[in-house]
Amino acid sequence: MSSLTGKNKAALLSLVAIGVAITFYAVPIAVFAQDGSSGQTWHDKHFEGHHYxxxxxxYKDNSGREYKCETKHGDFYYYFYNSEFYRCDDYNPANSTPSAPY
Structure with a gap:
């Protein structure tokens, strides 16, 4: 049996980290993409403990975790938090840079 060298271990850890990152960001989007709004909860304002x-x-919570305004539903943008969507009520795409929204 051969053992993993330092380079191989680093490459394997990098692949695992990329896989975890993709799963973390893609799962909420994939859930939404399956059937639009079916079974989803949409709130008309941001979560009370979050700040724009x-x-x-x-939006960010008190620990600094970031929730991107990246899901469009109707005429508004929402962010995914705790298995529900919250409206980005402070977000105005007309005032954003040309590359925004996501």
Whole structure:
């Protein structure tokens, strides 16, 4: 049996990290994409404990975790938190840079 070298271990760990990152960000989007709004909860305002950060165009909780305004539903953008969608009520795409929204 051969053992993994340092380079191989680093490459394997990188692949695992990429897989975890893709799963973390893709699962909420994939759930939404399956059937639009079927079975989803949509709130008309942001979660009470979250604060809008205009530089990142996202909401943040008290620990600094970021929730991107990346899901469009009707005329508004929402972010995914705790298995539900919350409206980005402070987010105005007309005031964003040309590359926004996501």
């Amino acid at each position: 950060d205009k530089d990142s165009r996202s």
